[in-house]
Every structure is written in C-alpha cells, then in structure tokens.
Amino acid sequence: MNLIQPLDDVQWQKLIQHTADFFNDLTIKRGFQYYKQNRVSKLQLDENHITAAVKGRQVYQVNLVIDFPGKSRCTCPLEKNCKHIIAVLLKTVVLQGRSVHALVNAHSTQLIQSGEASFSNEGAFAGFSHTDSKQTTGIARFIEQAEKLPELPVSAWHQLFSQCITALGISISNSLYSKHALQAIFSIKPVMSDVMDALFELHAHLFVLEKLVKQPQSHNPGSGLFMGYHTQIAAENIQNHIEGLLASGRFSIPVTTEYSLRVSETLAYLRENMLSEARNHFFFSHIYHYLWIHGIAPSSNERKTDWYSEELKQLKSAETKLGNAYSRFAGMLAQSLMYFFLSEDEKAWELLRAADKGLYIQPEQLIHFLEMLAEDQSWPRLTAWLSEIGPLLANYRNHNLNSYMAYWEQVIQHRPEAETSLWNTLTQMLPYSKEIYQESLLTHGKWQQWIDFQLSIGKEPLEFRVSVLAPIEKNAPELLLPFFHQAVERYIVQKNRASYKSAVKLLKRLSKLYKKTKQEDRWEAYITALAERHSRLRALQEELRRGKLIT
Numbered sequence: 001m002n003l004i005q006p007l008d009d010v011q012w013q014k015l016i017q018h019t020a021d022f023f024n025d026l027t028i029k030r031g032f033q034y035y036k037q038n039r040v041s042k043l044q045l046d047e048n049h050i051t052a053a054v055k056g057r058q059v060y061q062v063n064l065v066i067d068f069p070g071k072s073r074c075t076c077p078l079e080k081n082c083k084h085i086i087a088v089l090l091k092t093v094v095l096q097g098r099s100v101h102a103l104v105n106a107h108s109t110q111l112i113q114s115g116e117a118s119f120s121n122e123g124a125f126a127g128f129s130h131t132d133s134k135q136t137t138g139i140a141r142f143i144e145q146a147e148k149l150p151e152l153p154v155s156a157w158h159q160l161f162s163q164c165i166t167a168l169g170i171s172i173s174n175s176l177y178s179k180h181a182l183q184a185i186f187s188i189k190p191v192m193s194d195v196m197d198a199l200f201e202l203h204a205h206l207f208v209l210e211k212l213v214k215q216p217q218s219h220n221p222g223s224g225l226f227m228g229y230h231t232q233i234a235a236e237n238i239q240n241h242i243e244g245l246l247a248s249g250r251f252s253i254p255v256t257t258e259y260s261l262r263v264s265e266t267l268a269y270l271r272e273n274m275l276s277e278a279r280n281h282f283f284f285s286h287i288y289h290y291l292w293i294h295g296i297a298p299s300s301n302e303r304k305t306d307w308y309s310e311e312l313k314q315l316k317s318a319e320t321k322l323g324n325a326y327s328r329f330a331g332m333l334a335q336s337l338m339y340f341f342l343s344e345d346e347k348a349w350e351l352l353r354a355a356d357k358g359l360y361i362q363p364e365q366l367i368h369f370l371e372m373l374a375e376d377q378s379w380p381r382l383t384a385w386l387s388e389i390g391p392l393l394a395n396y397r398n399h400n401l402n403s404y405m406a407y408w409e410q411v412i413q414h415r416p417e418a419e420t421s422l423w424n425t426l427t428q429m430l431p432y433s434k435e436i437y438q439e440s441l442l443t444h445g446k447w448q449q450w451i452d453f454q455l456s457i458g459k460e461p462l463e464f465r466v467s468v469l470a471p472i473e474k475n476a477p478e479l480l481l482p483f484f485h486q487a488v489e490r491y492i493v494q495k496n497r498a499s500y501k502s503a504v505k506l507l508k509r510l511s512k513l514y515k516k517t518k519q520e521d522r523w524e525a526y527i528t529a530l531a532e533r534h535s536r537l538r539a540l541q542e543e544l545r546r547g548k549l550i551t
Contacts (some may be wrong), residue, residue, distance in 0.1 A: 031086020251295030
C-alpha cells in the first residue's frame with residue numbers, strides 16, 4: 001500500500017533530478033547500502049511528509065519531503081542531504097512500485113535509464129535499421145560463443161564484446177552510441193550465476209568506458225587531454241553506473257571461491273588502466289578504489305591480507321611494466337589504500353602527502369578512508385586519520401568539509417579526550433576551513449574563541465544575522481561588548497553618512513547588551529563620552545539624535 005499519492009511520470013523524473021541535485025553520488029550509494037540492509041523502519045505518513053527511523057550509529061529520525069528531497073531533515077550529525085534520507089527515499093519509492101536503481105544512478109542521464117542492464121535479444125537490436133540477415137546470423141554466433149564465457153578469462157569477454165559491436169557497426173563515441181553498444185553486449189549474455197552475472201555487467205560497462213576514454217583526444221592548454229563534452233558525459237554516466245553496481249553489495253565476493261581467478265583478472269585489468277590513465281582523468285582510479293572498498297574488503301575471508309600484500313607487490317612492479325605510460329601519483333594513491341587495509345597508516349599517510357603535492361588526490365577519495373573507519377567504529381584510528389588528512393582536505397577549500405566534520409563530531413562523541421587534538425587540526429586547516437571552523441565553535445559553545453577569531457579577521461557584527469549571534473547573547477553577552485565596540489569605532493572613522501548609520505544601528509544593540517548585563521551606568525558613561533569625543537562630526541550627531549541615543 002502506497003504511503004502517499006502515487007507519483008506520475010513527470011513527478012518521478014523530477015524526483016530523480018532533485019535527488020541528483022541535492023545528494024552527492026557517494027551519499028546515494030551509501031544510502032542504497034542502508035536500504036539493502038533493511039535499516040529503515042516505522043515508515044508513516046505525517047502531513048504529506050514521510051517519517052521513518054533509520055538504524056545507523058544510533059537510531060536516527062528522518063522527515064522525508066518526497067516531492068523535494070533537498071528539504072528533508074534527519075537527526076544525524078549532517079542533518080540534511082545524508083545517507084539516512086536516501087535510505088528512506090528508496091524504501092518509499094519501492095512501495096510505489098518505482099525502480100530503486102533509477103534513483104541510485106540519479107547522476108546518470110539517459111544511459112540505461114531503467115538502471116537495470118537486462119535486455120532481450122529482440123529489444124536490443126530493434127533500433128538498428130541496418131541489421132540484415134547476415135548480421136542476424138553473426139549475432140546468433142556471438143550468442144553461442146557467449147555460452148562459454150564463464151570458463152573463459154575476462155580478456156576473452158572483452159574480445160567478444162568488441163567483435164559483437166564491430167559486426168553491428170556501432171561506434172562508441174557518446175551516450176547514444178554507448179547505450180546501443182551496451183544493448184548489443186547484453187543481448188548475448190548467457191544465463192550465469194549471480195556473481196558471474198555481476199561480473200559480466202561490470203565488464204560490459206568497463207569495455208565501453210575504455211572505448212570512450214581511449215578515443216583520440218585533443219590537448220587543451222592548462223588542463224591536459226580534453227575528451228569533448230558529449231564523450232565526457234557518456235564516460236561519467238558509465239562511471240556512475242559502475243560505482244552504483246559496486247556499492248550495491250553484489251560484489252562482496254569471497255576471494256577464495258571459484259570466482260577468485262575472475263576477481264584477479266578484473267583487478268589486473270583495472271590496475272593497468274588506472275596506472276596508465278591520463279593525469280586529468282579519474283575514471284578507472286575511482287572504479288579501482290570502489291571495487292576494493294565495496295567489493296573485496298567487505299568480503300568474509302580470513303586471507304584478505306594476502307590479497308592486500310599481493311596487490312601492493314603488483315602496484316610496486318607496475319612502473320617497470322608500463323614504462324613511460326605509468327602514472328606515479330595514481331600508483332601512490334592505490335598503494336596508500338593497500339597500506340590502509342594492512343593497518344600500516346604511517347606508510348599510507350606518507351604516500352598521500354606525496355600524491356597531494358602533485359595535486360592528484362580528489363577530496364572524496366580521502367573521505368573514503370574516514371567512511372570505512374567510522375563504519376568499523378575504529379575510533380582511535382579515525383582520530384589519527386582525521387588529524388592527518390584534515391590539512392590535505394583544506395587544500396580543496398570547503399569541498400567535502402561537511403562530511404569531514406560529521407566524522408569529526410562522531411569521534412568527539414565516542415572519544416571526548418580527542419577533542420583538543422581535533423580542534424588543533426581544524427585550526428591548522430585555516431584559512432580554508434574558516435567557515436566550518438566558525439560554525440563548529442558556535443555549535444560547541446566556544447563563544448570566546450569565536451569572538452577572538454572574528455576580531456582577528458576584522459569581521460563586523462552587522463555582517464552576521466541576528467540568529468547567529470543570539471546564542472552568544474543568551475549565554476555570554478559580555479563577550480559581545482568588545483566585538484561591538486571595535487566595530488562602532490571603525491564605522492565612525494570612515495566619516496560618511498552611511499557608516500554613521502551603521503554605527504548607530506550597532507549602538508542600539510550595544511545599549512541592549514549593557515542593559516542585559518545590568519551595566520546601565522557604564523552604558524550612559526560610554527555613550528556620553530562618545531558623543532563628546534566626536535562632537536565636531538555633525539552628521540554623526542544627527543544620526544545619534546535620530547536614533548534617540550542622545551538628546
């Protein structure tokens with residue numbers, strides 16, 4: 001039974017668009033995991049809103065606005081745009097009979113819009129008007145060859161994919177042709193086990209992505225290789241789909257099973273493409289990390305450390321194999337991930353610092369480390385990682401600092417003794433962290449530090465909404481006195497009518513502060529002395545009288 005009025009097709013498309021607008025791809029994929037793990041409960045309709053409980057570190061309450069998810073709220077530290085809201089949204093749309101995967105892949109455009117890569121033989125080729133009887137015979141041959149894929153190495157899979165699309169004359173250059181290529185490939189997919197089916201879907205998309213990325217490209221001065229707008233969009237759509245697939249839980253593969261060989265081959269394929277990827281491209285780098293984080297690392301296998309050590313060995317030897325094509329910074333980032341899994345954090349940090357000097361790291365890749373530690377509730381390690389990568393994140397200004405601070409708050413909650421060191425880290429991240437730094441000072445009631453910071457950077461009280469200063473005025477009003485006094489003097493020094501009006505506006509608020517702190521006598525003495533000191537400034541005197549501050 002639907003909880004709300006069913007969405008029509010127009011509303012559904014708007015919901016997908018709003019989801020992409022207000023939630024980053026990582027949050028959507030994490031929310032999908034929570035949905036799959038049945039963490040959502042107690043859904044009910046409340047005045048056109050959906051309320052629900054989501055089990056995370058604790059049970060969080062979500063208020064979902066389904067026609068505009070960006071307005072939804074959660075009781076978790078992030079408060080909005082979080083994975084808990086996504087989990088509730090996904091459960092709600094399922095109750096309406098809509099596709100979960102369409103929302104999980106909201107950042108994709110029309111590439112396999114249903115989000116499910118299952119195509120019938122008839123539907124896959126219905127759009128190709130040039131398909132003649134000779135091609136149909138060839139397709140039947142490809143279907144027959146595909147039956148052997150479970151026993152063949154993944155290199156043979158890619159070879160068959162290439163033969164299939166070549167026979168149909170499909171050129172992979174943008175999202176339309178990419179979609180046709182995927183339809184053709186999926187039309188020859190045999191019946192396979194669940195794991196092999198997931199691997200087939202992964203490699204079909206990887207094949208198309210490689211074709212897109214390795215097309216002839218132009219050089220754009222200052223930014224390296226330029227793929228072209230439509231090709232870039234098509235590649236990003238493929239990447240988003242793959243990351244959604246990897247985060248779906250279908251790739252938690254025990255590497256000691258009969259599938260270990262295919263997993264090893266997949267890693268070798270991704271490793272080579274990642275380590276030879278153009279400097280300004282991160283397609284294969286992101287997918288490589290997603291496979292480890294969401295696929296191999298969560299698997300239940302006592303010998304996972306052997307895989308990490310072996311992968312580290314392969315990464316270190318890759319430079320010799322790839323020669324001039326080797327991307328040193330991509331290698332550093334991948335090795336840091338293996339050292340992280342092996343709990344050799346100092347070595348991981350050293351590599352991250354080196355990669356950061358080359359401006360290679362993307363902020364979300366740093367957030368992945370924090371996310372995994374928080375998921376495992378490894379609070380001591382998370383404390384150390386927050387201190388280490390905070391300054392690295394600061395290089396990217398405010399990007400992803402909200403996510404960083406959410407983990408920062410979690411650590412303080414579980415390890416109060418770590419608060420001092422984490423505040424020191426936040427201070428080291430200045431000036432790039434100033435917005436989040438100020439907000440945190442207010443959240444934690446550090447009124448004096450907040451005032452000192454504003455005085456040090458020359459901010460004016462009138463630059464803040466009254467609601468921002470309200471907590472200080474309520475809890476420590478005396479701290480605002482020097483902040484207000486300093487600003488009044490700066491306004492008067494400017495010696496113009498507008499600045500005098502600003503001074504008077506602030507003086508009125510100042511008089512209320514003195515009254516609130518029961519210092520009316522000091523206020524009278526101050527305003528009298530101020531008027532006398534600036535008695536020659538006629539315009540100021542006029543504004544003081546208009547404000548009824550003097551007679």
